[in-house]
Amino acid sequence: PQAKTAVSDEEVIHREVKSKLYYLKYFIDGEEGYVTIATTRPETILGDTAVCVNPNDPRYTKLKGKRLLVPLIKRSIPIIYDEYVDMEFGTGALKVTPAHDINDHMLGDKHNLETIDIFNDDGTLSNEAQLYIGMDRFEVRKKIVVDLEKEVNLEKVEDYINNVGYSERTDAAIEPKLSMQWFLKMQDLAKPALDAIMDGEIQLHPHKFVNTYKHWMENVKDWCLSRQLWWGHRIPVWYLPDGGYVVAESAEQALTLAKEKLSNPNLTLSDIRQDDDVLDTWFSSWLWPISVFDGIRNPNNEDINYYYPTDILVTAPEILFFWVARMIVAGYEYRGSKPFKTVYLHGIVRDEQRRKMSKQLGNSPDPLELAKKYGADGVRMGMLLCSAAGNDLLFDESLTEQGRNFCNKIWNAFRLVKGWEVDNSIEQPQHSAVAIDWINSILNREIAKLNDHFEKYRLSEALMDVYKLFWDEFSSWFL
Structure with a gap:
């Protein structure tokens, strides 16, 4: 509701949160007795249009044909029977709110239930709710619990760990809501x-x-x-005066199509709406x-x-x-x-708590500062060394320090070799020739390994082999 737009399931992040489970009494219409249902969202009872129980549940067989009263607003709703309900979960009785739960919506379609949308797009309650109109959904949750207790509809409240969906974009709790969308x-x-x-x-x-x-x-x-x-x-859809629509690349094309579809040459652009x-x-x-x-x-x-x-x-x-x-x-x-x-x-860089880097959390290091401190190549080297294909990287500044040290090793080796002069008058010693044969053998072996790594997209492993080749074999032994 914060963004006031539909979101896809893939844009929803589910998190376990400490919540409350409210046990509510739905009194039988016209006689003594009640059915207890459990819900984590008591504000949605205002959109209930049925209570569903399993046909095999012996606790509710005597209630067939009975109706219940929605707490506070006294709307009379049917008891329906469907094997979808788990007899072992909660009280075995499920409140059905077709406009605000995907599973309830499927039950509503199956049993031809009324759909009552009690929420505005901003998460406040609409006129359809009858009560708490214009109030925010979470404020209503606090208020309705008090009112339910006053009306003897609240049986008990339990602590509950609930799996709640949050918008990836706004981090607001998702509110399931029936709306007209294109699919x-x-x-x-x-x-x-x-x-x-x-x-x-x-x-x-x-x-x-x-x-x-x-x-x-x-x-x-x-x-x-x-x-x-x-x-x-x-x-690119334009709606017509009769409720139909046309799909077009422009308003002018849409008007032409509308005239043909409605057989009305007198239509104007003001008669159609994109x-x-x-x-x-x-x-x-x-x-x-x-x-x-x-x-x-x-x-x-x-x-x-x-x-x-x-x-x-x-x-x-x-x-x-x-x-x-x-x-x-x-x-x-x-x-x-x-x-x-x-x-x-490839994986993504996370912080030490495995959270994604984000401005909102303030857990993202400044890459320019890292490059200034360790050098751009040092940062790249340190990060890539620990980035196994497809696996996330837990950022630690010591990684970039390791990368800088390796780059310094290359630089120092280069400066050492750069200062050497070749004297062609000296005959190459046997031990030097053996050393060159050895390093050539090592180099050819590593080239074959690197080619294999690259063909298999194992970039981190390839870079680690380069690291070991230069630091251990070339610098520590050959030089």
């Missing part, structure tokens, strides 16, 4: 992209991410394309291998034919689905071929 059906689109990885047409390094990719693509969900943001590619939403930023990003070479508007131009597919994409595992998978989908959909041959997935 792209992904199941058919995903199959060629899945086959490309599983058949080896596109190589993923490290290989361990193949299973992650496979799981995502086999369980792909429809893509929510629309965002309620100020900046982005505006959705959708206010913009496309998810990844929708433009998934076209990147094609669009940078004008391959959408001009699919057979010289540049796209030369550069597509590219050789290798280097990126982070955290956007394997956000970006990489979608680029592969777009490649096969719009050009019928892969956008790149290889994907190299």
Whole structure:
């Protein structure tokens, strides 16, 4: 609600938080007795349209055909029966709020329940809630618990560890909310992209991410394309006076299509309205291998034919689905071929507590200060030495110090050798010839190892071999 926009599941970070589990009494409509339900979000009871129990649960068989009263607002709602409910969890009775929980929404569709949206886009309560209108959801949570206790609807409260979703962008707790959005059906689109990885047409390094990719693509969900943001590619949809719509590249084209669709030549631009939403930023990003070479508007131009597919994409595992998978989908959909041959997935730099570096946390060192203190090459060397393919790096300044020391070792060795002069009149001693044969043998061995590392994208291992070769073999022994 802080950003006032829809977000995808991949943009939600789940964290375990200390919460409360509230046990509430839903009194039976028209007679004595009640059903107890447990919830961590008591404010959402104002949107309840049913209570669901398992048909095999003997505790509730006598309640078939009964109705319950939603606490405080006394809305009469049915008791429904569905095996979805786990009899062993909580009280075995589940409040159903179709507008504010994805699982409840599926139950609502299945049992033809009413949907009541009690939240505004900013997280305050709407008129549909009947109570606490305009108040923030978390303030309502405090107030409604007090009111439930006054009305004898609150049975007990327990401490509870809850898995709460937070927005990756704003760090605000996500509020599930039913809204109208544009979706792209992904199941058919995903199959060629899945086959490309599983058949080896596109190589993923490290290989361990193949299973992650496979799981995502086999369980792909429809893509929510629309965002309620100020900046982005505006959705090219225009709504018509009759409630229909047309898709067009411009308002003028949309008007032409509208006239044809409605058989009304008198329509004007003021009669049609473009959708206010913009496309998810990844929708433009998934076209990147094609669009940078004008391959959408001009699919057979010289540049796209030369550069597509590219050789290798280097990126982070955290956007394997956000970006990489979608680029592969777009490649096969719009050009019928892969956008790149290889994907190299490197880790990300984290702090000592394994948190991502961020301005908000203030845990990110200033790279310019590090370069000033240890030298740019020292920083690069230190970081790369400890960056095994696909694994995250826990930042420690001692790493850059190690990198600086290695660079100094190279510099000192160079200064030593630079001062030497060759005297061709002296015959080379036997022990010197043996030493040169030895270092050449070591060098040829290491070159073969380095080539193998590079072919397998083991960059950290390659750099460590260079480190050992120069420090241990060349400097400590040969020089």
